[in-house]
Amino acid sequence: MKLTRRMTMAAFAAFLAAGSALPAYAADLIAIITPSHDNPFFKAEAVGAEAKAKELGYETLVLVHDDDANKQSQLIDTAIGRGAKAIILDNAGSEASIAAVQKAKDAGVPSFLIDREINATGVAVSQIVSNNYQGAQLGAEEFVKLMGESGNYVELLGRESDLNAGIRSKGYHDVIDEYTELKMVAQQSANWSQTEAYSKMETILQANPDIKGVISGNDTMAMGAIAALQAAGRKDVIVVGFDGSNDVRDSIKSGGIKATVLQPAYAQAQMAVQQAHDFITTGKKPAEEKQLMDCVLINSENADQLETFALTN
Amino acid sequence: MSSTRGASAIIVAVMMALAGCKIIKTPTAEETAQSAVGGFDPDRMVGEIWDSKVVPYLDRKAGPFSEVAALAASNLEAAGAKYGHKEKQGNAPWTFAARLSGTIVKAETKSRSAYVEVDADGDGKADARVQIGPAIRGTAIRDSLDFVNFNEFKNQIEWAQYGKAFNTLVNGLVLEKLPRDQLVGKKLDAVGAYPAPAKGQLPLFVPVQLTVAG
Numbered sequence: 001m002k003l004t005r006r007m008t009m010a011a012f013a014a015f016l017a018a019g020s021a022l023p024a025y026a027a028d029l030i031a032i033i034t035p036s037h038d039n040p041f042f043k044a045e046a047v048g049a050e051a052k053a054k055e056l057g058y059e060t061l062v063l064v065h066d067d068d069a070n071k072q073s074q075l076i077d078t079a080i081g082r083g084a085k086a087i088i089l090d091n092a093g094s095e096a097s098i099a100a101v102q103k104a105k106d107a108g109v110p111s112f113l114i115d116r117e118i119n120a121t122g123v124a125v126s127q128i129v130s131n132n133y134q135g136a137q138l139g140a141e142e143f144v145k146l147m148g149e150s151g152n153y154v155e156l157l158g159r160e161s162d163l164n165a166g167i168r169s170k171g172y173h174d175v176i177d178e179y180t181e182l183k184m185v186a187q188q189s190a191n192w193s194q195t196e197a198y199s200k201m202e203t204i205l206q207a208n209p210d211i212k213g214v215i216s217g218n219d220t221m222a223m224g225a226i227a228a229l230q231a232a233g234r235k236d237v238i239v240v241g242f243d244g245s246n247d248v249r250d251s252i253k254s255g256g257i258k259a260t261v262l263q264p265a266y267a268q269a270q271m272a273v274q275q276a277h278d279f280i281t282t283g284k285k286p287a288e289e290k291q292l293m294d295c296v297l298i299n300s301e302n303a304d305q306l307e308t309f310a311l312t313n
Numbered sequence: 314m315s316s317t318r319g320a321s322a323i324i325v326a327v328m329m330a331l332a333g334c335k336i337i338k339t340p341t342a343e344e345t346a347q348s349a350v351g352g353f354d355p356d357r358m359v360g361e362i363w364d365s366k367v368v369p370y371l372d373r374k375a376g377p378f379s380e381v382a383a384l385a386a387s388n389l390e391a392a393g394a395k396y397g398h399k400e401k402q403g404n405a406p407w408t409f410a411a412r413l414s415g416t417i418v419k420a421e422t423k424s425r426s427a428y429v430e431v432d433a434d435g436d437g438k439a440d441a442r443v444q445i446g447p448a449i450r451g452t453a454i455r456d457s458l459d460f461v462n463f464n465e466f467k468n469q470i471e472w473a474q475y476g477k478a479f480n481t482l483v484n485g486l487v488l489e490k491l492p493r494d495q496l497v498g499k500k501l502d503a504v505g506a507y508p509a510p511a512k513g514q515l516p517l518f519v520p521v522q523l524t525v526a527g
Binding site: 094117119121128129131132133134137141149163164166167170171174175178179264286287288289290291292293294 | 402403425464468469
């Protein structure tokens with residue numbers, strides 16, 4: 001029955017494409033739009049989403065917006081133009097993206113957001129995001145323990161337009177600020193970037209040689225910080241990250257970075273595709289639009305079980 | 314209307330100043346703006362539902378700790394349905410409401426995130442860890458309530474601030490008054506909530522009502 005219908009649709013689409021100047025509609029296309037794959041976290045999302053989409057019989061269109069809201073808007077146009085049935089989106093800014101997602105909705109293309117939420121509901125069908133606050137608290141509790149509840153530390157922040165940068169920082173401080181002997185001597189944004197974190201860390205270290213720890217808003221910045229610290233011969237400084245990348249796992253295992261927090265990026269992306277599939281085929285929305293996925297602390301005790309943003313048993 | 318009230322307030326303030334009265338701190342421009350537009354104020358929101366909804370809800374929902382823990386161990390979903398709450402989507406664990414009575418067998422009061430460990434079944438071993446602040450971990454109280462929902466908040470930041478407001482309130486209302494000395498051996502009675510613990514870990518209980526007696 002369903003196959004017949006799909007074939008009829010395909011035949012109809014082919015007829016339209018052949019017989020008129022209308023754009024050719026791809027039968028079952030899912031667009032997957034994320035920030036740059038330079039960060040393994042976003043790569044894992046795209047790979048996870050693509051694998052699930054193919055498993056469910058879709059074609060995929062994988063695109064990156066490089067955290068540029070204008071580029072994102074063009075990519076949304078591309079997805080609409082190509083006749084995507086759904087968009088899986090890790091967006092380029094919690095405010096700036098509302099209009100882009102609305103545009104897709106108005107064109108009849110539902111969006112399923114992952115990793116980052118937007119400051120609006122009723123525009124996307126789903127927003128599946130890590131519980132960044134819960135995760136940040138886990139990371140901060142471990143950081144406080146490693147620091148022995150005292151000492152000078154540095155915080156590296158993520159990109160300001162990304163809500164996740166703010167929520168992680170809040171989660172960190174809601175825990176750390178309870179300890180009056182922990183003193184933040186520098187707080188700077190390195191925009192999620194490894195190279196930027198490296199140079200920022202170098203400068204901070206010159207001004208504040210007496211630091212005992214660095215807490216970072218994500219893993220790529222933690223990797224930049226540890227590299228700068230090691231280059232300066234400061235292997236004593238405690239570094240804690242956020243994401244659960246394989247790079248940080250390896251650093252933990254070799255005694256570099258001390259801990260991170262795993263976001264289930266791969267599972268999140270797959271869940272979004274499943275919800276897109278359910279919506280496309282049955283019109284059914286998930287019970288709640290905004291969905292939180294809890295994070296897990298990763299340290300030397302369980303780093304071995306971590307592989308591509310998922311814990312194995 | 315509001316400008317009339319503002320004007321009268323100014324007149325009253327001026328009169329008070331002229332009369333040589335001490336002027337009480339007025340709200341900052343930011344506070345005034347916030348109350349004027351009905352801005353997000355989690356402490357006020359939580360304060361408004363605490364006595365009327367939060368405490369009665371947990372009091373009604375809570376089962377004896379040993380029963381909740383035993384059912385959670387044998388059938389997590391059944392325990393969740395009866396004593397717990399969690400968001401419909403996502404992967405948050407169940408948060409249970411429970412009534413905990415027992416003897417304090419360990420007290421960590423030096424840390425800012427102080428706690429006592431309680432033996433509920435009389436075998437001398439700790440069955441739960443009760444957070445006694447001032448730093449309270451997690452958001453168990455918020456997460457135990459079936460009448461608050463993440464989807465009704467603008468974003469994770471407001472949802473987090475809301476969660477913390479419950480901890481702040483319980484700290485001021487209940488925990489700050491708790492004596493910190495010689496707690497071991499005393500009897501504890503509490504109503505509160507805890508998230509389903511990770512394997513091998515003690516339940517981390519956050520009280521909304523708590524008494525400790527010699």
